[in-house]
Structure formats: structure tokens, C-alpha cells
Amino acid sequence: MRRLLLVLIILLSASGAYAKSARQYQKEIEKENQSLKQLKKTIDDKKAEKERIAQDEKKIKAELSKIEKELARLQKQREVIRKKILATEKNLTKADNELKAANLEKNQWIELYAAESRLWFRAHKAYHSFLNDIPLDVQSLEAIRQKKSYIDGARIKEENSKVSLGNWRRYKTELMGLKAQQENSFKENELIKAQKQKLLGTTVGKRIVAENEIKGLVESARALEDVIFELVKKKKQTEQDALARKSFAEKKNKLPWPVEGKVITAFGKNKHPELDTFIISNGIKIRSVRNNAVKPVSRGEVIFSGEFRAYGLMIIVDHGGGFYTIYGLLGEIAVEEKQKVREDTVIGKIAGTGDPDLYFEVRSGGKPENPLLWLR
Structure with missing residues (x-):
């Protein structure tokens, strides 16, 4: 633009009658030079903005890739936890059955122990003084004592089963909590992924770029028309x-x-x-x-x-x-x-x-x- 205006000055200064106009155009040149300087700065700013947008796009793609990997990792963990929960539920059922069996065994030995004890006491009270059968009495008492040891063993089994059942219940609770955390994390990552994809896929940026190109072309054409119009206006004055x-x-x-x-x-x-x-x-x-x-x-x-x-x-x-x-x-x-x-x-x-x-x-x-x- 500056060189076009300089050409205009040369044409206008060919005659002394237009010396004043030439001075006016010189002021316009200085004004346009300042505008040109500002325009170049704006162009540099736009280039920097474009570079920032490119970096943002690169960053979004990297974040999407990271999210995809995280989702894949979470999906694998979800499957692992699902299998662990199934296995834990089986162990819970097994532990519960073992507890019931131990409880049943204990009760059976208790009933048998009680029955034999009553029988022993009745027999001992009624006949011991007459029969004086010490060996038989000792043998029966030993059998009763054996039943007592069976009851103790059944109680130990019952307690162990209770501990095992409690452990498996706590483990399942932990797994369910971990599952809930992973489900929340998975949903959050899915939401972020959708937002990033929407941001990346938008066409607004492309439209703005195209519209700015059109606007720049129109402005360039208008500037060129102004310069050429001044050239034409002065040259028309000559034969x-x-x-x-x-x-x-x-x-x-x-x-x-x-x-x-x-x-x-x-x-x-x-x-x-x-x-x-x-x-x-x-x-x-x-x-x-x-x-x-x-x-x-x-x-x-x-x-x-x-x-x-x-x-x-x-x-x-x-x-x-x-x-x-x-x-x-x-x-x-x-x-x-x-x-x-x-x-x-x-x-x-x-x-x-x-x-x-x-x-x-x-x-x-x-x-x-x-x-x-x-x-x-």
C-alpha cells in the first residue's frame, strides 16, 4: 500500500498545481504507514493465536489419548473386580454353609452329650452302690468326656467359620466400595472424553477462519480501489x-x-x-x-x-x-x-x-x- 501511495504522489507532483495535494497525500502516507505497522502487529498476534490454537488442539488430542488408555485400564480392573466379587460370593456361601454345618454338629454333640450324661447320672445313682462296677462306670464316664471334646472341637469349627464368614463379608464390602469408585471414575472419564471430542470436532473454528479470509479479501479490494481511484482521478485531467x-x-x-x-x-x-x-x-x-x-x-x-x-x-x-x-x-x-x-x-x-x-x-x-x- 505504501508503494502505491508513493506512485500516487509522483503522479500528482508532476505539476506544481497539485503541490498542496501532494503534501496532503504525504500525511496520508504517514497515517497509512502507522496503520500498516499496526496491521503487521495484528497479523503477528493472529499467527501467535493460531499457534496457540494448534498447541491446544495437540494438547486435547494428547488428553484424549490419555483418557482412552485410562478407560481401557479401568475396564480391565472392572473385569478383575467382577471376577473377584463372584469368587467372594462363592466363598461367602461356602463359609456360611460351613458355619451352619459346624453349628449343627455342635448341637448334635451337645444333645448326645446331655442325653448320655443324664443316663450316666441316673445309672450311677441307682445302681452304683449295689453293683460296685467301677470299670464299667469309668468307661461310660470316659465316653461322656469324649463327647465333651467333640463339642469343643465343633465349637472351634463354628468360631473359625464365623471368622472366615466375617472376613469374606468385609472383603466383599471392600470390593463393592472399590467397584463403586471405579464406576464413578469410569463415568467421569467418559464425560470428559465426550466433552473433549466435542471441543475437538467443532467446525466453528474453520468457519471463523474462512469468514476472516473473506473479510480480509474484501478489505484488500477496498484498499486497492481507493488507491487506483486516486490515480485515475488525476490522470483524467490530461489530454x-x-x-x-x-x-x-x-x-x-x-x-x-x-x-x-x-x-x-x-x-x-x-x-x-x-x-x-x-x-x-x-x-x-x-x-x-x-x-x-x-x-x-x-x-x-x-x-x-x-x-x-x-x-x-x-x-x-x-x-x-x-x-x-x-x-x-x-x-x-x-x-x-x-x-x-x-x-x-x-x-x-x-x-x-x-x-x-x-x-x-x-x-x-x-x-x-x-x-x-x-x-x-
């Missing part, structure tokens, strides 16, 4: 400009194509391929062949040669009479500003990488015209 305009106007439908190729973006209203909206193109986009030579459509002078916002590498050729042609999205530039060019001059080349496209405009009096009406 030479009028003659040049007549000469170029006679070439309508006769101009050669700047490059061989196919028109992929028409002049005027075009539907965006990704967004449900329309954009206005002030020129046409030609799909050519990589590294193909680009030539001007008519004689003229290069008044701008360099990079310009969304137009990329760009060349503006002044054909006189308020007519200008614009060649954008170039892969390389082969001419310099103020250089005279002809129809056979190679002014640049199509890009060697990416899309092999050329953006081409024809402007008359600062207003864009359909290039297809000028090309033969």
Missing part, C-alpha cells in the same frame, strides 16, 4: 490520458489472455465452496499450469510490483487512459516498478507449488470490469 483511453478502449474483445488456462472463478457474484454465502469477485481466477509464463495483455508501465495482502505477489500495469490490469497470486515476479512492458514481456510466473492459479482484473476509471469482455 494524453484521454487519447490513451480511446486507444485502449478500441482493444475490447481483442486483448490476448495473460496466461493459458481455464476460468475457475467468474467475475461478479460467486458462491463460496465451503460456506453458505456469496462473495463478489472483481476479476477472474484462471487455473493454468505450474511455472507457466504470465504476460501483460497490452503495452503499459508497471506501477506496482510486490506482495499485497490477499492478492499475494501482484503486478499492476498502467495502460493509460484510466485503464489498469492486475495480475495476482503469482508464484514469482519478473519485472520492476516503472518498467515498460509489451504483450510479449514475461512479467511473472504461475506458482510452482499449491494451486496454479492467476487472479486477473481489468479496471476502468477505478471500477472493475468483466475481463472476459476484453479478452479475445
Whole structure:
């Protein structure tokens, strides 16, 4: 933009009558330089923001991978705990049965012990003094004492069974608590996973990027229109400009194509391929062949040669009479500003990488015209 304004100053300062206007434009240059500086800072900030977004995306993917691994680990643990709970329930049933059996055995020995004890006491009281059968009495008493040892053994079994049953119940309680914790952890990780996937899968970012690209292109076009409009307004004041305009106007439908190729973006209203909206193109986009030579459509002078916002590498050729042609999205530039060019001059080349496209405009009096009406 700064170099375009400098060209404007050179044209305006050709006559002393416009010295005051030149000074005014100098102030505008200083203002635009400040705007350009701020714009570059904004661009750098946007690049930094983009890098942060890329890092955030990388971080989200890493977190998702970590969550997936954690879910897999929890799933394995859930299966392990499920099997342990089943085994514990079997052991609980076994311990309960053992307790019941020990209790039954104890009660049976107690009943037998009580019955034999009563029988022994009755027999001992009624007949001992008459029969004086000491060996038989001792034998019966020993049998009763044996029953008592059986009762003690059954009680030990019963106590051991109670301890075992209590241990298995506590173990099951611990397992059920651990299961509940893991279920909660699993659900929490599933929720976080869903949120991360939603964040990663959103298309809002893509839409914003596309809309910003469109906005940048429109702003670039408006800035370029303003500059060219000022050039046209001053050049119209000369007689030479009028003659040049007549000469170029006679070439309508006769101009050669700047490059061989196919028109992929028409002049005027075009539907965006990704967004449900329309954009206005002030020129046409030609799909050519990589590294193909680009030539001007008519004689003229290069008044701008360099990079310009969304137009990329760009060349503006002044054909006189308020007519200008614009060649954008170039892969390389082969001419310099103020250089005279002809129809056979190679002014640049199509890009060697990416899309092999050329953006081409024809402007008359600062207003864009359909290039297809000028090309033969």
C-alpha cells in the first residue's frame, strides 16, 4: 500500500498545481504507514493465536489419548473386580454353609452329650452302690468326656467359620466400595472424553477462519480501489490520458489472455465452496499450469510490483487512459516498478507449488470490469 501511495504522489507532483495535494497525500502516507505497522502487529498476534490454537488442539488430542488408555485400564480392573466379587460370593456361601454345618454338629454333640450324661447320672445313682462296677462306670464316664471334646472341637469349627464368614463379608464390602469408585471414575472419564471430542470436532473454528479470509479479501479490494481511484482521478485531467483511453478502449474483445488456462472463478457474484454465502469477485481466477509464463495483455508501465495482502505477489500495469490490469497470486515476479512492458514481456510466473492459479482484473476509471469482455 505504501508503494502505491508513493506512485500516487509522483503522479500528482508532476505539476506544481497539485503541490498542496501532494503534501496532503504525504500525511496520508504517514497515517497509512502507522496503520500498516499496526496491521503487521495484528497479523503477528493472529499467527501467535493460531499457534496457540494448534498447541491446544495437540494438547486435547494428547488428553484424549490419555483418557482412552485410562478407560481401557479401568475396564480391565472392572473385569478383575467382577471376577473377584463372584469368587467372594462363592466363598461367602461356602463359609456360611460351613458355619451352619459346624453349628449343627455342635448341637448334635451337645444333645448326645446331655442325653448320655443324664443316663450316666441316673445309672450311677441307682445302681452304683449295689453293683460296685467301677470299670464299667469309668468307661461310660470316659465316653461322656469324649463327647465333651467333640463339642469343643465343633465349637472351634463354628468360631473359625464365623471368622472366615466375617472376613469374606468385609472383603466383599471392600470390593463393592472399590467397584463403586471405579464406576464413578469410569463415568467421569467418559464425560470428559465426550466433552473433549466435542471441543475437538467443532467446525466453528474453520468457519471463523474462512469468514476472516473473506473479510480480509474484501478489505484488500477496498484498499486497492481507493488507491487506483486516486490515480485515475488525476490522470483524467490530461489530454494524453484521454487519447490513451480511446486507444485502449478500441482493444475490447481483442486483448490476448495473460496466461493459458481455464476460468475457475467468474467475475461478479460467486458462491463460496465451503460456506453458505456469496462473495463478489472483481476479476477472474484462471487455473493454468505450474511455472507457466504470465504476460501483460497490452503495452503499459508497471506501477506496482510486490506482495499485497490477499492478492499475494501482484503486478499492476498502467495502460493509460484510466485503464489498469492486475495480475495476482503469482508464484514469482519478473519485472520492476516503472518498467515498460509489451504483450510479449514475461512479467511473472504461475506458482510452482499449491494451486496454479492467476487472479486477473481489468479496471476502468477505478471500477472493475468483466475481463472476459476484453479478452479475445
